[in-house]
Amino acid sequence: MGGHGDHGHGHGPPYVIPDYRIYKVSDVPRLVEIEKALAARGLKDPWLRNEVWRYSKEFGTERNRVMRTFFRGFKYGFAAFVVTMVGTEIYNRQFPDEHSHGHGDHH
16 A cells, blocks of 8 residues: 555655745746836835746746647547547438438428
8 A cells, every 4th residue: 555645556746846946036037027127116026936937948938828728638629529520420321311300302
């Protein structure tokens, strides 16, 4: 049996929480601009560091995030669509009369 909470699957933890110290505002030019604009007004955002992860390579650019959000499952969804359409067409050709809704040549 594995450790507590692994349900005996032998896997490690499902995720690892990164150390907060790896995220530095100085690593992200856009956030540095925001920090300077705030400082010019005598303000400081102590939570600005919490936005650094959004600009990391793992998370990508804004365009990548948008593409990932809208097209994450697109290839599987499109494949399912094609299989459904082909299957429906094959079924309709095999059993044409069963799907008649009163339309067609038999009037």
